[in-house]
Amino acid sequence: MDTALVFWNNIIFSCGVPKIIIRDRNPKFTSEIWTNLYEMLGTKIAFSTAYHPQTDGLAERMIQTMEDIIRRFCAYGMEYKDHEGYTNNWVTLLPEV
Incomplete structure (x- = not known):
């Protein structure tokens, strides 16, 4: 949800x-x-075609990049201030990534 x-x-x-x-x-x-x-x-x-690396390659690479950025936000205690205050909730950070 x-x-x-x-x-x-x-x-x-x-x-x-x-x-x-x-x-x-x-x-x-x-x-x-x-x-x-x-x-x-x-x-x-x-x-996309199931288990087809050429189809999934770009999407998987983008996901990996986003995971790396989110991981850095959380690991280094970086916080993003939204309208409700500071958060390190990945759901809130995702649009900023």
Whole structure:
């Protein structure tokens, strides 16, 4: 649910509703919450080919980079001040990364 709220608050409000989303088959993003959200927004979903390194390579590299940055924020005690005060919660930090 946290990820869906981050998506709603930071992607939809900032960039608008995406026409299509290409994603892998991670069960977290195939849940009923996501399915209902995509249907409500009229967003089409396309799945990448399962276990296909060429398809997943760029996405996996971006995820690795984001994990490294978030890890540094948390490991070095860096905190980001949002409207509710300081936090090192990764869900709050993700849009800043």
